[in-house]
Amino acid sequence: MNELRSGYVAIVGRPNVGKSTLLNRLIGEKISIVSRKAQTTRHRITGILTRPDAQFVFVDTPGFQTRHAGALNRAMNRGVTQALADVDVVVLVIEAGHFDAQDKAVLRLLPQDKPVVLAVNKVDQLKDKAALLPMLASLSPEFPFAAIVPVSAAKGTQTDDLLAEVRGHLPHGEILFGEDEITDRSERFLAAEFIREKLFRLLGDELPYASTVQIEKFEVDGALRRISAAIVVDRPAHKGIVIGKGGQTLKRIATEARQDMERLFDGKVFLEVFVQVKSGWSDDERLLKSLGYE
Ligand code: GDP
Numbered sequence: 001m002n003e004l005r006s007g008y009v010a011i012v013g014r015p016n017v018g019k020s021t022l023l024n025r026l027i028g029e030k031i032s033i034v035s036r037k038a039q040t041t042r043h044r045i046t047g048i049l050t051r052p053d054a055q056f057v058f059v060d061t062p063g064f065q066t067r068h069a070g071a072l073n074r075a076m077n078r079g080v081t082q083a084l085a086d087v088d089v090v091v092l093v094i095e096a097g098h099f100d101a102q103d104k105a106v107l108r109l110l111p112q113d114k115p116v117v118l119a120v121n122k123v124d125q126l127k128d129k130a131a132l133l134p135m136l137a138s139l140s141p142e143f144p145f146a147a148i149v150p151v152s153a154a155k156g157t158q159t160d161d162l163l164a165e166v167r168g169h170l171p172h173g174e175i176l177f178g179e180d181e182i183t184d185r186s187e188r189f190l191a192a193e194f195i196r197e198k199l200f201r202l203l204g205d206e207l208p209y210a211s212t213v214q215i216e217k218f219e220v221d222g223a224l225r226r227i228s229a230a231i232v233v234d235r236p237a238h239k240g241i242v243i244g245k246g247g248q249t250l251k252r253i254a255t256e257a258r259q260d261m262e263r264l265f266d267g268k269v270f271l272e273v274f275v276q277v278k279s280g281w282s283d284d285e286r287l288l289k290s291l292g293y294e
């Protein structure tokens with residue numbers, strides 16, 4: 001039996017290398033929300049993967065500024081360096097065949113005293129597979145990497161090997177977050193929750209008590225999500241309350257819910273919210289149909 005390990009992991013790299021895709025792949029389609037009570041860490045936790053032999057707590061780091069020099073950017077980068085000083089393992093993501101000046105700039109910001117695992121992503125895009133080995137070899141003098149792992153976040157190739165490398169560098173110890181502190185919910189569920197929360201906040205006492213939120217469509221396209229949701233109310237009069245004067249209420253619900261989703265899912269969201277009236281009668285009708293009556 002492997003000894004339990006647990007710790008904080010930061011996934012860093014320049015934009016578009018596939019960090020979000022990788023995180024989603026590693027933690028599965030589930031995302032973990034840590035309750036307020038557990039927010040004792042300075043980090044924003046973006047996901048937790050708990051396995052029988054390890055708990056990986058993935059954290060966000062403020063963006064790296066590698067494009068421009070300048071005092072502000074230097075200060076921001078100091079912030080990054082400090083944030084990274086608190087994690088146990090850093091995963092640096094680069095794109096296979098595209099190691100450039102910006103990646104090098106990121107390298108200079110990495111802590112020297114932490115294990116840095118290099119994930120060479122998008123290997124599925126390589127036309128010449130034979131080029132992979134020499135390319136990996138050419139990367140090792142760039143930094144004292146703890147390991148170099150070629151992966152495809154999109155296809156899930158070798159992402160388990162990446163996790164195994166990360167695990168090997170986590171400290172021994174009990175899990176940091178217990179099941180009671182983490183709610184594991186699907187993004188779909190969370191999307192509905194955000195809309196429900198805005199409904200409550202914006203309508204308060206006016207809220208038709210018989211309203212529910214149904215996610216009609218949830219499509220993931222890289223870092224983009226297309227979500228369509230129905231706020232289902234019982235009576236036509238309730239529809240007007242949710243929509244509000246000139247559509248203002250519904251618009252605010254949708255905008256604020258979308259902003260929350262984009263923050264949590266770390267990607268752009270196209271959100272469509274509409275109001276649907278379903279009376280108790282129509283539900284009965286549906287039930288009858290499902291039982292084979294017309
Ligand atoms: P981030 O900015 O680093 O978070 O990158 P994203 O996760 O948003 O990915 C940027 C783009 O690269 C998206 O269009 C992804 O679909 C794509 N991508 C990510 N990982 C892979 C991969 O392993 N293979 C390929 N072909 N595309 C990928």
Ligand code: MG
Pocket residue numbers: 019020021223266
């Ligand atoms: Mg991203």
